Amino acid sequence: MIVLGVHKGHDSSAAIVKDGKVIADVQEERFSRVKHSGNVPIKSIEFCLEQVGVKDINEIDFISSSWENTPKELSIVFDLADPYGKTGSIAKQIGKSILGKSIGSYKLKLPIYYPNYRLKNKSKFVNNNHHLAHAASAYFTRTTNDKCLIFTIDGAGDEMCTSIWMGEGNKIELLKSYYKEASIGWAYSIVTEGLHWIHGDGEGKTMGLAPYGDPEKCKGVLDKYFPVFENEKLVRESNLGESFYWTESGSTQFHFDEAKEVEALITKYGREDIAAEAQRKLEETIMNLVFGWVKKTGISKTAYAGGVMLNVKLNQKIWYNRKDLITEQHVYPNPGDSGLAVGAALLEYYKHNDFKGYEFNHLYLGPDYTNDEIESILKIRKIKYTYLENPSKKAAELLAENKIVAWFQGRMESGPRALGNRSILMSPLKAENKDMINAWVKFREGFRPFCPSLTFESRHDYLKNCKDEFFMITSYDVTDHKRDKIPAVVHVDGTLRPQMVQKETNPRYWELINEFGKITGESIVLNSSFNVMGESIVNNPKEAIRCFYDSGIDALFIGNFYVTKD
Ligand SMILES: [Fe+2]
Structure with a gap:
């Protein structure tokens, strides 16, 4: 069974669940580049269908929405019942009453260049309560x-x-x-x-x-x-x-x-x-x-x-x-409205199937780009690059030299946090690095803390009374003996909001942190999202390159390629 979850509203998004597993989940803002985009998640839907190899929307069993009433735009995209009813649009009626003749239609309708996912017999569009979809995202993960x-x-x-x-x-x-x-x-x-x-x-x-x-x-x-x-x-x-x-x-x-x-x-x-x-x-x-x-x-x-x-x-x-x-x-690690597409999809799936539990251990559910795709984008821009067999090692060396490193690898994260696939990294060892990364890259308010990623194995060395924390969704007190060792990632109240990285979940990122630990003695790095303040996290290589050159980042690791500004 395949279910497409769709959320149209603040943080519009789409997700797809196949046989009980979330295969893809992405927010429309990553395609539109408008933060918190509330547009119809057309690009997100397109991406989700690609991820399960679906060309005809009618191969999907259910389209599950995050609202009790169908958003007008989704009625049009999926060609449901006329959202305006028999009387036509209000604007048209007003035009008629004032002018005595029709001034044409002001009804919302998709331009021809958008896909029209006309539903036939098999696929069903289902509405759900907004809070129930939130509840499903938490319970079914x-x-x-x-x-x-x-x-x-x-x-x-x-x-x-x-x-x-x-x-x-x-x-x-x-x-x-x-x-x-x-x-x-x-x-x-x-x-x-x-x-x-x-x-x-x-x-x-x-x-x-x-x-x-x-x-x-x-x-x-x-x-x-x-x-x-x-x-x-x-x-x-x-x-x-x-x-x-x-x-x-x-x-x-x-x-x-x-x-x-x-x-x-x-x-x-x-x-x-x-x-x-x-x-x-x-x-x-x-x-x-x-x-x-x-x-x-x-x-x-x-x-x-x-x-x-x-x-x-x-x-x-x-x-x-x-x-x-x-x-x-x-x-649920994507608890805001951008997580509703997953919630709506899981909710519908488990109306028809038994739920036994879910090892939901990562959020790498967005687009991915091959080395060939990345290389051709670098070539077109006449950018000098080096191929590295082991980018983790080189990136760790640069971090130990206190460089600012952009790290673009694998599938983009869903949700608001960068979790080591679209990240800007720096050493957490110097207090002034917080100001440096703000001044050179992020351009955001100085009081805001930066967060760390650490190896799962070292969690108790850095965190007091912690549970497994893979998604930066809970903060913890830093251990007393580490507080002064990693000042760039400890907030003024002695807390930090960590991501524990497991080797099996993200081997390349885990290796980077582990290598940094071998050089410096601290298996922890500062991890900020790959964007500048006010912009969405970068999705594709073009956006990564643009952000790299538009800020003070020293080196870019993109797939197996290494780019500097030298
Ligand atoms: Fe909500």
């Missing part, structure tokens, strides 16, 4: 199928904001859902907007700024925006005011006038303290919710998705406070 509490927490989707589910076998059942009275994501985003960062994009910056502030100095000033849970019960609703929307990058972004109130609080207390208080409230609220439900149900295995779960400090807080109440904390 667990290693087991036993009873599990699932928390889906975002701004809003299909009007749900915070939902609690129970999964068992191949069933997911809704236990409780909260709407705007408990949108923890929107509360945090109001603060993000108050800090003048984009709602639905800048929340990571709020989290990065928080450790520089002291929440005690303004404790309680953000209380009205956050709901209050006691045990599992909502005892006080939040007061967010009216929600408005705005279109940014082709998708809906929300806005609240209350951001103005937060702006005034920032003037009074300072940016750092308000960010710190927002983070404290987020953690307190979700900890009460999660531990309340764990105690009420007695279910100790938990899974999580929804954009709020990108908050790695929250995830650390849950993990460090789990005691014996939580025995499994599985956060």
Whole structure:
């Protein structure tokens, strides 16, 4: 059975599941180069079909969408029932009533150069609830199928904001859902907007700024925006005011006038303290919710998705406070809306098949380019290059010389993190490297931390009380004896957000880190995404080359080729 998952909205994406395995997953922004693109994921769908060798859409069993109602654009792409109904478009009706004659159609329709995936009898288009698709991404990527509490927490989707589910076998059942009275994501985003960062994009910056502030100095000033849970019960609703929307990058972004109130609080207390208080409230609220439900149900295995779960400090807080109440904390590594295509696809697949558990151990699910393809692109640009049998060794040597290295290998990662296939790397050994990589390459705010990749074998040497962490989705405290050894990747509060790299999952990247360890004594490197601030992570070799020459990166390793600026 083949299921195509499609998400049209903030972070549009497509994914394909064949025989229970995710074969491909990609966000449209990687093709359109518009970050968080909300366009119809036409290119992503095309890529997914190629990956399973499907030329005719009707070879697909189900197309599974991430919304309860079919987005108008998807109705047109898949040639479903007329999304305008019998009366035609509103614009056409208005034109008729004003002019007394038709002024033509303003209906949305695909230009002829786009593929029209007309569905016939066999393929079925299925709508799903947004939060249920989030829940499916978390539940159906667990290693087991036993009873599990699932928390889906975002701004809003299909009007749900915070939902609690129970999964068992191949069933997911809704236990409780909260709407705007408990949108923890929107509360945090109001603060993000108050800090003048984009709602639905800048929340990571709020989290990065928080450790520089002291929440005690303004404790309680953000209380009205956050709901209050006691045990599992909502005892006080939040007061967010009216929600408005705005279109940014082709998708809906929300806005609240209350951001103005937060702006005034920032003037009074300072940016750092308000960010710190927002983070404290987020953690307190979700900890009460999660531990309340764990105690009420007695279910100790938990899974999580929804954009709020990108908050790695929250995830650390849950993990460090789990005691014996939580025995499994599985956060789907692409928990925001870009993970909905996978969620919708797995959800539909397991409506028809038994779920026994899934070894979901990597996110290398995007496009790949052969050495031949890369070489021809280098040749056309008259770029000098060297073929290396072992690029890992040379890259490690350059990192040990404190060079900035771009690393482009294999299939692109899905989700927001670069995990060693589209990465910019540097040595973590010098504190000033953080400023250097910002000044020469990333051009982003100086307070934001950089994250490390380390060999799986060395994890306990660097991290306190850690679990297996392959996707940079949870932060941990650095061990005391390593804190001063790797200052470029330790945040001001002594935490780091690691990627543990296993030899069998990504041998070339593992070898690079291991080689760096042989030279320097530290099996850990600074890993930042291969892009500059505000742009999507590079997808293809052309974009990699452009980013390389448009920044202060010293060397580019692309497939087996090595390029410098000498
Ligand atoms: Fe969502």
